[in-house]
Amino acid sequence: MTAVSQILPSNAPTSPAAPTSPIDDLGTIGVRMTFGPGEEIYVQDEDADMIYRVVRGAVRTSRLLSDGRRQVGDFYYPGDFIGLEAGPTHRFSAEALGVCEIQVIRKAALKVCGEEGVRIERMIWSGTVRELQRTQEHLLLLGRKSACEKVASFLLDMARRFRGQVAELPMGRQDMADYLGLTIETVSRMVTQLQADGLVRFQGCRRFEVRNPAGLAHLVEA
């Protein structure tokens, strides 16, 4: 199901200015795998005996309703753990957005790694708490924000990762829509509107910069 070490050609958006947060080393535990665009890292309802960490690239988690509606849980970047939510099985699927490299660790392996295992378990704990916090933030966004506020929140959040430089979105409009609980058309319209209002500027549909941080922040409304 999940391809082991599949090498893809260099068509990947190499994200030249990617904001590489320094990734604490995970030591020698686990295996590195490479996934191509759209490939599944793990699947909804599958057993959850591994945990995963993004080394390079970006990942989305998503969940499908039986009639095809989809909710994107979150997007993950280098240094982030994924698959933490799991009880016995995964509630969401995880898919690579572009080419990405993932470190895969068997949960059971941590028990027998002493020192190193304990250190990683601590990282997992704090990762889980952060995940819970982000998810709660996401709740607020989905439950109580307008389309315009949703898109503004999302862009501001993305822009933060790039520290004011030009930001590059690793996902398309459909992924944004499914994250924000909107349709792709609405996302597109709001992006257009935010640009018309001079709050952001796009160069192509995946690169943008914030032109008016204060104005954008005002829309986000903590």
Next chain:
Amino acid sequence: MTAVSQILPSNAPTSPAAPTSPIDDLGTIGVRMTFGPGEEIYVQDEDADMIYRVVRGAVRTSRLLSDGRRQVGDFYYPGDFIGLEAGPTHRFSAEALGVCEIQVIRKAALKVCGEEGVRIERMIWSGTVRELQRTQEHLLLLGRKSACEKVASFLLDMARRFRGQVAELPMGRQDMADYLGLTIETVSRMVTQLQADGLVRFQGCRRFEVRNPAGLAHLVEA
């Protein structure tokens, strides 16, 4: 801010058929406190050095936007931990729905309780994972479900707590609305509609029973 051991008269809905899930004992750690309807157990942005566990009654967590919009995070019942999401400060407030009794435990106290502390820390860990799962379920509901499906999901979830008997809602329509990302009017209309369709039956606005479990489940659409 939070009243210690306030005794309220017996106007509380004593919930005679309340589904008392057996609560594992927390031993002698921590203090029990009683809160009256609407009282704050902890407040958004407050320091988070305690954890809390519902002993009796029901609790909602909620978060306020600066313009008054409110999102209810979740509802908690006897045995549930609350306040787990916290980094240094609480992201949500927690308020008592009716009269309720809460066991309050200073986090730092767990470190020095040996055996007992470790046992509770494990309960907290599994509580946090369950919380994350519930929150993700909530995401799906807020992002991708119609008003009717939202209300149906909610009622089905509540009904499950009462194992098919007549269920008693500890919260009012406004709380349901803020949990579901709807207005109070829409919640009311959907309840009326579900009743008209013969899926549920209300006796008063807080007691109901499921009349057609399959039909209701069909609306929920996993």
Next chain:
DNA sequence: CGTTTCTTTGAATCCGGTCAAGGTCCGTGG
């Protein structure tokens, strides 16, 4: 350079929100 996929834009529709009344439930006090 043609084809496919993704994005944007427009027009019409509809679901849920808003505004405004009326109803119900309860507790209080005459």
Next chain:
DNA sequence: CCACGGACCTTGACCGGATTCAAAGAAACG
């Protein structure tokens, strides 16, 4: 015991923001 008052819930009419449907435009890819 009943009248009153307040809080909460329900219902109706209308409105508007987001979706839907459709088509044109732009990017990515072979």
